[in-house]
Amino acid sequence: MGGPLSRNRIVRTAIELIERDGVNAVSMRRLAAELGTGAMSLYNHVPHKAALLDAVAEHILAELEFAADSDIPDWREAARSMARTFRDIAHRYPRSVMVVVSRQPNSAAGLRPVELALGIARAAGFDGPAAVRVMRAVVNYVLGCLVHEASQTEAQWASEDRPLVTTAELDAAGLVNVRELLPALAEHDSEADFEFGLDLLISALDALPRTSPHTAGWKG
Amino acid sequence: MGGPLSRNRIVRTAIELIERDGVNAVSMRRLAAELGTGAMSLYNHVPHKAALLDAVAEHILAELEFAADSDIPDWREAARSMARTFRDIAHRYPRSVMVVVSRQPNSAAGLRPVELALGIARAAGFDGPAAVRVMRAVVNYVLGCLVHEASQTEAQWASEDRPLVTTAELDAAGLVNVRELLPALAEHDSEADFEFGLDLLISALDALPRTSPHTAGWKG
DNA sequence: CATCGCGACGTACAGCGTACGTGTGACCAC
DNA sequence: GTGGTCACACGTACGCTGTACGTCGCGATG
Numbered sequence: 256m257g258g259p260l261s262r263n264r265i266v267r268t269a270i271e272l273i274e275r276d277g278v279n280a281v282s283m284r285r286l287a288a289e290l291g292t293g294a295m296s297l298y299n300h301v302p303h304k305a306a307l308l309d310a311v312a313e314h315i316l317a318e319l320e321f322a323a324d325s326d327i328p329d330w331r332e333a334a335r336s337m338a339r340t341f342r343d344i345a346h347r348y349p350r351s352v353m354v355v356v357s358r359q360p361n362s363a364a365g366l367r368p369v370e371l372a373l374g375i376a377r378a379a380g381f382d383g384p385a386a387v388r389v390m391r392a393v394v395n396y397v398l399g400c401l402v403h404e405a406s407q408t409e410a411q412w413a414s415e416d417r418p419l420v421t422t423a424e425l426d427a428a429g430l431v432n433v434r435e436l437l438p439a440l441a442e443h444d445s446e447a448d449f450e451f452g453l454d455l456l457i458s459a460l461d462a463l464p465r466t467s468p469h470t471a472g473w474k475g
Numbered sequence: 476m477g478g479p480l481s482r483n484r485i486v487r488t489a490i491e492l493i494e495r496d497g498v499n500a501v502s503m504r505r506l507a508a509e510l511g512t513g514a515m516s517l518y519n520h521v522p523h524k525a526a527l528l529d530a531v532a533e534h535i536l537a538e539l540e541f542a543a544d545s546d547i548p549d550w551r552e553a554a555r556s557m558a559r560t561f562r563d564i565a566h567r568y569p570r571s572v573m574v575v576v577s578r579q580p581n582s583a584a585g586l587r588p589v590e591l592a593l594g595i596a597r598a599a600g601f602d603g604p605a606a607v608r609v610m611r612a613v614v615n616y617v618l619g620c621l622v623h624e625a626s627q628t629e630a631q632w633a634s635e636d637r638p639l640v641t642t643a644e645l646d647a648a649g650l651v652n653v654r655e656l657l658p659a660l661a662e663h664d665s666e667a668d669f670e671f672g673l674d675l676l677i678s679a680l681d682a683l684p685r686t687s688p689h690t691a692g693w694k695g
Numbered sequence: 696c697a698t699c700g701c702g703a704c705g706t707a708c709a710g711c712g713t714a715c716g717t718g719t720g721a722c723c724a725c
Numbered sequence: 726g727t728g729g730t731c732a733c734a735c736g737t738a739c740g741c742t743g744t745a746c747g748t749c750g751c752g753a754t755g
Contacts, residue, residue, distance in 0.1 A: 260734080282711060293735045295713080300733095304712065353577055356622060359630035361639035363648035369660075373652035386652075387659045391623075392672035396612075399619030402576060403611075410579035419581035428583035432593035432606075439607045440589075452612035456672075459679040480703080502742060513704045515744080520702095524743065698755075704748085711742065722731080 260292060262300040266310045273311070273351050277412065312355040313364040318344050323371050330379035331457050337371055338397045338453055345401045350412070352405035356398065368394065380465035389460055396456055400449050407445075480512060482520040486530045493531070493571050497632065532575040533584040538564050543591050550599035551677050557591055558617045558673055565621045570632070572625035576618065588614065600685035609680055616676055620669050627665075 268289050272281050283304060287294040301307045322340045327333035345352050360366060372394050376386040410419060425434040433440065488509050492501050503524060507514040521527045542560045547553035565572050580586060592614050596606040630639060645654040653660065 283713080284711075295715095295736075296734050298713070357573055357577070357626070359626055359633065359639075361630055363640060363644045363650065366640070366645075366650055366653050367648075370650040370653045373656055377652060383656070384659045384663070387656055387663055388668050388671050391663075391668050392616075392675060395619035395623055395672060396616045396676075397619065398622055399615035399617065402618055402622055403615055406577070406579055410581055413579065419579075420583060420586070424583045425586075428587075430583060430586055430590040432597060433586050433590045436593055436603070436607055439604045443604070443607055443611075448608050448611050451608050452615060452676075455612060455679045456616075456676060459675045503744080504742080515705075515746095516703050518744075696755100699753085701751090701753105703750085706745105706747085708745085709743095712740095714737105714739085716735105716737085718735080719733090720731105721733105723729085725727085725729105 260290065260296055260300065262310070265290065265297055265300055265307070266314050269307060269311050270314065270348060270351060273354065274348060277350055277409075278354055308354055309358055309362070311351060312358040313362065315344065315348055315351055315355050316364050316367055318347075319367055319371065325371070325374065330375055331461055333375045333378070334372075334393060334457050335453060337368075337375065338393065338449075341368065341397055342401065342404075342449060345404070349405060349408045352401055353409075356402060356405075379461070381463075382466050385466050389463075392460065393453075393456055396452060400445075400452070404445055480510065480516055480520060482530070485510065485517055485520055485527070486534050489527060489531050490534065490568060490571060493574065494568060497570055497629075498574055528574055529578055529582070531571060532578040533582060535564065535568050535571055535575050536584050536587055538567075539587055539591065545591070545594065550595055551681055553595045553598070554592075554613060554677050555673060557588075557595065558613065558669075561588065561617055562621065562624075562669060565624070569625060569628045572621055573629075576622060576625075599681070601683075602686050605686050609683075612680065613673075613676055616672060620665075620672070624665055 265286070269281060269286055272286060272289055283297055284294045287297055290297075297307075301310065319340065322344065324336055324340075325333070327336055348355075358365065360369070369390065372390040373386055376389040379389070381389045422434060422437070425437075485506070489501060489506055492506055492509055503517055504514045507517055510517075517527075521530065539560065542564065544556055544560075545553070547556055568575075578585065580589070589610065592610040593606055596609040599609070601609045642654060642657070645657075
């Protein structure tokens, strides 16, 4: 069914399964059934389940490479572009985000976002430890946004638009600010919020003194 | 052994178990053994395992309430203090961080950080959607830092100071920036990086125009 | 004393990851 | 052609998981 078994086909099907039924629904047997084979056949292509999930993370992260545009002269625009690309990919695989994020980023594939961000930081004129700090500031912000949105998405999947928390509970817990701003919290535009924080961070970084000359982004 | 079984004792022991052996090592049987009882006894206090992990998250998040100091007049200092407190708690339970983060934050307990951050944003003179945006910017940044550090910690636990990635692999993958900045990446001071991004973000937010008068933090 | 309810505990079952053995077909040396 | 080798699909089996259900002991209440 669907051609010969291969590591790539297994990984792609695993991603489909995660997106359709959630991470917890992924088992070797179910995945094999999806592929029309026996569970043990998978082990000819993947050493164990953890490695499979690593491969899933790697596969998704690999899309960054193709999507990232490294020819943008203005480093602020390049950084924004990379962050948006990252977020777009996360939106394409919403239920896989936590899988990707929770894998240790020490494989060569996991370090690709770091590589790209470091390149941009250096192009902006930051060097050595400064580049690392700048890179981490924006990567961590983006990471937090993705985790946040993934949480929201999963919560939505879990409870089919049933009220997640009642105002009575909020009052009981003394969460007055949440209670008052509940409409603003509920109808918030996560896209706009993402851009807001991103612009803020990048502008602040751009205003920092440099340790080495940079190619673009002087404040006129 | 150790007094009567209770929900609180179960949750505390679960946290100990996570910190000692990792999340994957937590099973109802092992947890029960740790408590000196049978596995099924736990179900008199907790409906199922997922609820137990929810309770773990809630228990850890509850420490924010006691630790948070809401009497700081300067909103920037208040925000910094809250962020640091959050991070301190994460450092006290390093291997539980991903559990807390990956639970849906829609319980009253999970919304406590949101509540505190919203309070600070409003005290800073932001209101309505602006308060929500400001709150989210800093919360997402802090969240990203915690996830990042948790990943690092878990990686360290997983491989007892064996080299995680070789320079040869980096070259093969074309990660030139990572390769060159590897020393800076390795010996980086995560505390300093955290403060760097936090200050940057808070200062940038403080420079924003307000929609309502605020009590402190004017730029002189 | 009889009764009741709560909570600790054992048993049982479906499902999990995966170690191991077997079978089958494609390839190659002679 | 024939025998050997190898890759890979597949079945079986084991120890572990979460948890539904039944039982039993014990303190409180009539």
